[in-house]
Amino acid sequence: MTLDIIGQTQDVLASIDRLLGEVGSDKTKILTAQIFLPDMADFAAMNTVWERWVVPGHAPARATVEAKLANPSYRIEILSSPRSRGPPCRAPSSSRSPS
Amino acid sequence: MTLDIIGQTQDVLASIDRLLGEVGSDKTKILTAQIFLPDMADFAAMNTVWERWVVPGHAPARATVEAKLANPSYRIEILSSPRSRGPPCRAPSSSRSPS
Amino acid sequence: MTLDIIGQTQDVLASIDRLLGEVGSDKTKILTAQIFLPDMADFAAMNTVWERWVVPGHAPARATVEAKLANPSYRIEILSSPRSRGPPCRAPSSSRSPS
Numbered sequence: 001m002t003l004d005i006i007g008q009t010q011d012v013l014a015s016i017d018r019l020l021g022e023v024g025s026d027k028t029k030i031l032t033a034q035i036f037l038p039d040m041a042d043f044a045a046m047n048t049v050w051e052r053w054v055v056p057g058h059a060p061a062r063a064t065v066e067a068k069l070a071n072p073s074y075r076i077e078i079l080s081s082p083r084s085r086g087p088p089c090r091a092p093s094s095s096r097s098p099s
Numbered sequence: 100m101t102l103d104i105i106g107q108t109q110d111v112l113a114s115i116d117r118l119l120g121e122v123g124s125d126k127t128k129i130l131t132a133q134i135f136l137p138d139m140a141d142f143a144a145m146n147t148v149w150e151r152w153v154v155p156g157h158a159p160a161r162a163t164v165e166a167k168l169a170n171p172s173y174r175i176e177i178l179s180s181p182r183s184r185g186p187p188c189r190a191p192s193s194s195r196s197p198s
Numbered sequence: 199m200t201l202d203i204i205g206q207t208q209d210v211l212a213s214i215d216r217l218l219g220e221v222g223s224d225k226t227k228i229l230t231a232q233i234f235l236p237d238m239a240d241f242a243a244m245n246t247v248w249e250r251w252v253v254p255g256h257a258p259a260r261a262t263v264e265a266k267l268a269n270p271s272y273r274i275e276i277l278s279s280p281r282s283r284g285p286p287c288r289a290p291s292s293s294r295s296p297s
Contacts, residue, residue: 032178034178069263082229099261099262139266164265164266
């Protein structure tokens with residue numbers, strides 16, 4: 001993957017949208033989002049993409065910290081927790097399936 | 100912000116209480132708490148404040164790790180996941196809204 | 199604790215199983231798992247244990263990042279979020295209770 005932080009953030013958020021959609025949920029129903037950046041210098045660029053993606057009034061609690069990721073080509077990883085809706089619901093979203 | 104780790108931890112936990120209160124929840128209903136410290140040397144002081152705050156028998160699962168935060172003046176960040184209560188509930192708590 | 203990454207991962211996952219069992223849940227009902235490794239070189243070994251443990255089709259969203267842990271003898275920490283099941287349910291799992 002050779003996308004920069006803008007492209008990778010867009011890809012990751014699109015993955016989250018898709019995963020949520022597969023279980024009948026959507027981004028307005030995420031409770032928390034944990035964002036990891038290997039380089040905190042990417043924070044501002046990541047944040048501009050995030051701000052365009054999030055629905056005002058329905059933003060999840062978010063924490064962004066710097067951490068080395070399993071795959072050195074990744075510039076971002078997001079672990080989000082959906083609101084669960086009882087027994088039939090499973091809609092967690094990790095942007096990076098193998099890590 | 101010039102508070103030390105004691106003061107910042109108190110502030111962060113007060114924010115979580117307030118956010119939970121706004122949605123009719125409270126600290127006995129948190130499932131998980133992810134704590135990030137830029138300097139693990141702050142662990143013991145953070146923990147004394149945490150121990151006074153938590154309700155025995157209702158402590159969330161907690162993990163504390165060292166990680167650089169987005170804002171260099173922050174000495175602690177907590178991302179907590181509330182127990183969800185079905186469709187009307189949204190009560191996640193991040194201690195640091197812009198990060 | 200002198201277990202290597204294989205042994206520690208097995209221990210941690212056994213703890214999660216036990217904690218979930220105590221509240222009438224199990225590993226097929228975890229939504230997210232946040233894995234922290236002080237040394238990302240342990241990733242492959244950790245992953246082999248994880249792959250044997252997880253139930254196909256019921257794997258939680260997972261993110262693995264490198265971070266220093268509170269206890270220097272720990273080689274892994276996992277914070278997992280169970281699916282909540284309404285008011286009587288509390289089944290979060292942290293592999294490391296004091297951190």
